[in-house]
Amino acid sequence: xxxxxxxxxxxxxxxxxxxxxxxxxxxxxxxxxxxxxxxxxxxxxxxxxxxxxxxxxxxxxxxxxxxxxxxxxxxxxxxxxxxxxxxxxxxxxxxxxxxxxxxxxxxxxxxxxxxxxxxxxxxxxxxxxxxxxxxxxxxxxxxxxxxxxxxxxxxxxxxxxxxxxxxxxxxxxxxxxxxxxxxxxxxxxxxxxxxxxxxxxxxxxxxxxxxxxxxxxxxxxxxxxxxxxxxxxxxxxxxxxxxxxxxxxxxxxxxxxxxxxxxxxxxxxxxxxxxxxxxxxxxxxxxxxxxxxxxxxxxxxxxxxx
Amino acid sequence: xxxxxxxxxxxxxxxxxxxxxxxxxxxxxxxxxxxxxxxxxxxxxxxxxxxxxxxxxxxxxxxxxxxxxxxxxxxxxxxxxxxxxxxxxxxxxxxxxxxxxxxxxxxxxxxxxxxxxxxxxxxxxxxxxxxxxxxxxxxxxxxxxxxxxxxxxxxxxxxxxxxxxxxxxxxxxxxxxxxxxxxxxxxxxxxxxxxxxxxxxxxxxxxxxxxxxxxxxxxxxxxxxxxxxxxxxxxxxxxxxxxxxxxxxxxxxxxxxxxxxxxxxxxxxxxxxxxxxxxxxxxxxxxxxxxxx
Amino acid sequence: xxxxxxxxxxxxxxxxxxxxxxxxxxxxxxxxxxxxxxxxxxxxxxxxxxxxxxxxxxxxxxxxxxxxxxxxxxxxxxxxxxxxxxxxxxxxxxxxxxxxxxxxxxxxxxxxxxxxxxxxxxxxxxxxxxxxxxxxxxxxxxxxxxxxxxxxxxxxxxxxxxxxxxxxxxxxxxxxxxxxxxxxxxxxxxxxxxxxxxxxxxxxxxxxxxxxxxxxxxxxxxxxxxxxxxxxxxxxxxxxxxxxxxxxxxxxxxxxxxxxxxxxxxxxxxxxxxxxxxxxxxxxxxxxxxxxxxxxxxxxxxxxxxxxxxxxxxxxxxxxxxxxxxxxxxxxxxxxxxxxxxxxxxxxxxxxxxxxxxxxxxxxxxxxxxxxxxxxxxxxxxxxxxxxxxxxxxxxx
Numbered sequence: 001x002x003x004x005x006x007x008x009x010x011x012x013x014x015x016x017x018x019x020x021x022x023x024x025x026x027x028x029x030x031x032x033x034x035x036x037x038x039x040x041x042x043x044x045x046x047x048x049x050x051x052x053x054x055x056x057x058x059x060x061x062x063x064x065x066x067x068x069x070x071x072x073x074x075x076x077x078x079x080x081x082x083x084x085x086x087x088x089x090x091x092x093x094x095x096x097x098x099x100x101x102x103x104x105x106x107x108x109x110x111x112x113x114x115x116x117x118x119x120x121x122x123x124x125x126x127x128x129x130x131x132x133x134x135x136x137x138x139x140x141x142x143x144x145x146x147x148x149x150x151x152x153x154x155x156x157x158x159x160x161x162x163x164x165x166x167x168x169x170x171x172x173x174x175x176x177x178x179x180x181x182x183x184x185x186x187x188x189x190x191x192x193x194x195x196x197x198x199x200x201x202x203x204x205x206x207x208x209x210x211x212x213x214x215x216x217x218x219x220x221x222x223x224x225x226x227x228x229x230x231x232x233x234x235x236x237x238x239x240x241x242x243x244x245x246x247x248x249x250x251x252x253x254x255x256x257x258x259x260x261x262x263x264x265x266x267x268x269x270x271x272x273x274x275x276x277x278x279x280x281x282x283x284x285x286x287x288x289x290x291x292x293x294x295x296x297x298x299x300x301x302x303x304x305x306x
Numbered sequence: 307x308x309x310x311x312x313x314x315x316x317x318x319x320x321x322x323x324x325x326x327x328x329x330x331x332x333x334x335x336x337x338x339x340x341x342x343x344x345x346x347x348x349x350x351x352x353x354x355x356x357x358x359x360x361x362x363x364x365x366x367x368x369x370x371x372x373x374x375x376x377x378x379x380x381x382x383x384x385x386x387x388x389x390x391x392x393x394x395x396x397x398x399x400x401x402x403x404x405x406x407x408x409x410x411x412x413x414x415x416x417x418x419x420x421x422x423x424x425x426x427x428x429x430x431x432x433x434x435x436x437x438x439x440x441x442x443x444x445x446x447x448x449x450x451x452x453x454x455x456x457x458x459x460x461x462x463x464x465x466x467x468x469x470x471x472x473x474x475x476x477x478x479x480x481x482x483x484x485x486x487x488x489x490x491x492x493x494x495x496x497x498x499x500x501x502x503x504x505x506x507x508x509x510x511x512x513x514x515x516x517x518x519x520x521x522x523x524x525x526x527x528x529x530x531x532x533x534x535x536x537x538x539x540x541x542x543x544x545x546x547x548x549x550x551x552x553x554x555x556x557x558x559x560x561x562x563x564x565x566x567x568x569x570x571x572x573x574x575x576x577x578x579x580x581x582x583x584x585x586x587x588x589x590x591x592x593x594x595x596x597x598x599x
Numbered sequence: 600x601x602x603x604x605x606x607x608x609x610x611x612x613x614x615x616x617x618x619x620x621x622x623x624x625x626x627x628x629x630x631x632x633x634x635x636x637x638x639x640x641x642x643x644x645x646x647x648x649x650x651x652x653x654x655x656x657x658x659x660x661x662x663x664x665x666x667x668x669x670x671x672x673x674x675x676x677x678x679x680x681x682x683x684x685x686x687x688x689x690x691x692x693x694x695x696x697x698x699x700x701x702x703x704x705x706x707x708x709x710x711x712x713x714x715x716x717x718x719x720x721x722x723x724x725x726x727x728x729x730x731x732x733x734x735x736x737x738x739x740x741x742x743x744x745x746x747x748x749x750x751x752x753x754x755x756x757x758x759x760x761x762x763x764x765x766x767x768x769x770x771x772x773x774x775x776x777x778x779x780x781x782x783x784x785x786x787x788x789x790x791x792x793x794x795x796x797x798x799x800x801x802x803x804x805x806x807x808x809x810x811x812x813x814x815x816x817x818x819x820x821x822x823x824x825x826x827x828x829x830x831x832x833x834x835x836x837x838x839x840x841x842x843x844x845x846x847x848x849x850x851x852x853x854x855x856x857x858x859x860x861x862x863x864x865x866x867x868x869x870x871x872x873x874x875x876x877x878x879x880x881x882x883x884x885x886x887x888x889x890x891x892x893x894x895x896x897x898x899x900x901x902x903x904x905x906x907x908x909x910x911x912x913x914x915x916x917x918x919x920x921x922x923x924x925x926x927x928x929x930x931x932x933x934x935x936x937x938x939x940x941x942x943x944x945x946x947x948x949x950x951x952x953x954x955x956x957x958x959x960x961x962x963x964x965x966x967x968x969x970x971x972x973x974x975x976x977x978x979x980x981x982x983x984x985x986x987x988x989x990x991x992x993x994x995x996x
Contacts, residue, residue, distance in 0.1 A: 029694040030695075032694075057398050059401070059405075107584055110397040115531055115535060115579060116583055119531070119575065119576040122576065126573050138779045138782075139779050140712075142711075145719050223682065225682055225711075227683075246398065275410070275413025276417055278413070281406075286392065286399055287388065290399050309817070312821065313818070320811060416644075421641065421647075422644070423837075432841070441847050517837060571806055
């Protein structure tokens with residue numbers, strides 16, 4: 001345990017230092033881009049808990065982000081709350097919905113859950129539009145603007161806290177139970193672990209993270225509409241998770257970097273075909289390196305050991 | 307009453323569109339146990355191919371047949387090259403793979419043909435036909451008819467041909483099928499090829515109505531999934547019945563229950579998926595699978 | 600005494616230092632960098648011509664020496680019609696590329712997403728390619744923003760006035776896209792009808808992500824209306840025409856400007872579209888009316904020279920019209936080009952000779968009236984193209 005601790009600290013400390021000092025070396029606009037990497041990272045942390053640790057697929061995590069984002073936006077725009085205080089509330093509301101969703105989700109397995117969550121993500125913007133006296137409908141809600149550096153530090157402070165929190169939770173017996181469930185549900189049940197409890201909990205935790213990420217999306221963009229959280233967001237979250245390595249918390253950084261920067265770089269390569277490249281990369285990674293970046297690292301590490 | 311019958315008829319027409327794509331989804335599921343999230347995009351791509359043939363002066367039915375052949379070959383190739391290597395891997399890997407395909411194919415379509423909306427001809431006349439007080443067109447009948455014919459052909463294929471039997475066997479029990487000489491690998495590829503061809507048919511039926519553009523099938527995909535789930539994911543008959551029923555139900559809901567107009571139709575579709583999966587996951591026509599521990 | 604002299608000297612030095620002008624971003628002695636966003640991919644990619652037409656025109660102007668010797672570079676970025684991407688692209692254009700102004704960005708939500716930022720940063724948001732009236736109306740809150748095309752609510756009012764005059768007994772059915780764009784057209788129509796709002800017997804909204812609108816059209820037909828307003832976008836407008844025709848319904852159809860591009864109208868069978876009405880402010884490059892017109896000849900020659908290989912259509916013409924107005928504005932802003940001077944110029948326009956808009960249209964603005972184009976004409980679709988009729992009408996919001 002202490003060896004793992006040392007290993008993780010070895011990654012975390014320099015990482016934290018890089019994050020803390022980066023804005024001094026990059027332009028203001030790049031700080032905004034890296035702030036966005038930060039909130040994708042938070043969302044992926046949550047998604048990794050759900051899929052990597054409790055083995056449930058969600059193609060609809062954008063909807064939980066939307067719940068968090070809109071909670072935050074409504075509190076700021078309609079009730080004048082200060083942005084920062086809305087973030088934990090957004091997480092709690094989304095987390096609550098996640099717990100509520102987790103219960104019926106127990107009855108759905110694998111593909112069926114994928115289908116159901118896909119449906120939620122597709123239909124969610126319509127719900128936002130429907131309750132327009134609440135949500136501002138398609139006109140959206142306008143929020144206060146903040147400087148890029150401020151957004152950067154806010155996002156990464158939260159991301160850091162989220163990472164530490166997630167790591168702590170997973171290091172406890174809760175994490176062990178999650179892993180047991182993932183590896184073999186039947187075996188886990190026969191050793192007394194209640195899948196219902198843990199699976200629902202996993203949904204709640206991952207939705208909490210997604211809600212916080214959504215609030216950060218709203219605050220950094222200073223504007224939310226039903227199109228701020230489209231189905232493509234949910235799909236890209238899954239892409240980022242897969243490329244980073246399912247179940248790998250540090251891999252979430254790689255995934256987040258991919259989600260933020262791949263569209264930009266793909267369009268540099270070819271103005272018309274950024275999507276082709278994105279899709280090709282995704283297919284390629286799944287075929288050749290299904291463990292994602294984290295899997296690659298493990299391969300490298302294990303090939304080094306005698 | 308007039309409006310009711312009109313909405314039912316329009317609902318059947320829309321439902322025919324959902325049914326035709328749902329069929330493709332079901333065939334893939336039936337043969338490899340996978341949901342191909344890229345099914346709609348593949349159908350759109352095939353339809354654009356057909357458009358190119360027509361644009362170069364090839365007449366309708368030869369272009370149709372040529373497109374089907376290429377789609378079939380494409381589906382087979384796709385299964386062998388991209389899906390085969392991830393056989394047996396966790397469900398999530400395959401799901402992500404098909405999502406990658408969705409992004410890739412949609413991007414390719416945009417890249418090759420651009421985003422402009424195009425006309426696509428229909429083999430059926432668009433003259434309105436009046437039955438009592440309701441009106442629809444031969445084209446609508448045609449879409450429904452083609453879906454029904456496809457289902458009938460598929461059912462005959464699965465039940466009465468050796469190849470069809472092999473496909474079913476390979477899907478249900480690959481190991482034992484291999485023992486009796488079924489080339490399981492090729493059966494899976496055949497399933498994907500069939501589905502791709504069905505998707506192409508669906509696209510070519512739908513494009514005259516909704517007009518051809520790279521995002522044509524995105525509005526249909528969720529409803530196609532809902533139809534497939536409603537009918538029972540492994541049942542072609544279920545997919546068609548589910549699609550037609552879904553079209554009618556959504557139309558009636560949209561007309562008579564004001565909450566469900568406009569954008570809320572999507573929520574209706576979602577509601578169907580959730581309701582079926584939670585209450586009766588095997589759908590109207592499916593059979594319960596037993597999971598062996 | 601010495602202290603006083605020293606103070607004066609210090610003061611003079613300080614004011615001399617402060618008097619050195621701060622360089623205006625995006626402007627050098629021989630260039631102006633303008634930024635914009637446009638959907639080059641995605642569902643609205645058909646409208647990409649708006650940027651490309653403008654780009655071609657700037658190249659034409661540059662070949663003639665530019666504006667006061669400055670050549671215009673128009674950097675437009677694909678936002679796929681998604682406001683999130685628009686937001687990021689504009690942040691990059693302003694903070695990274697240092698553009699002078701944002702011009703001709705397309706999309707209502709897209710422009711709303713960037714408006715707060717641009718106004719806070721004091722960057723002009725010029726000639727927004729959207730008809731939402733908020734871009735002209737909310738000038739007090741957003742002084743750096745100005746629209747261009749006639750607003751959707753004004754358009755609705757024009758139709759209302761026409762119907763009240765020519766079809767006072769009309770029973771109106773409305774199909775509208777269920778978002779801000781469609782809803783503003785509807786509210787304009789209602790406002791224009793005033794007390795006779797009840798002439799609208801049924802209105803049905805449709806989901807812009809749906810696949811078809813036949814059910815909605817069937818519901819509207821059931822209302823037995825004799826006027827059918829199609830406030831839709833792109834392919835949905837075509838579907839509405841065809842559905843009405845197939846259901847055997849023959850009302851007077853009115854279709855909104857954005858959905859009335861000739862190339863789009865021609866996708867529907869002639870029987871379905873014959874007699875439809877719309878409004879227009881620009882010269883249609885696809886119709887026979889302006890074939891010999893000097894302005895359209897210029898349009899064609901600019902397209903041929905600077906946008907070879909692309910098929911001109913109404914979107915390109917609209918973009919070129921906006922580009923013409925921008926060049927006009929830059930000239931008015933003077934040699935000493937600053938963001939402030941360009942906003943002053945943009946809010947004091949009096950342009951009479953835009954070759955790409957209908958003859959007689961005056962593009963006028965004041966600081967409190969920020970609706971550059973507020974005149975239109977009615978047109979009727981006849982045998983495959985649009986035919987203008989009637990006088991120039993006011994389309995003030």
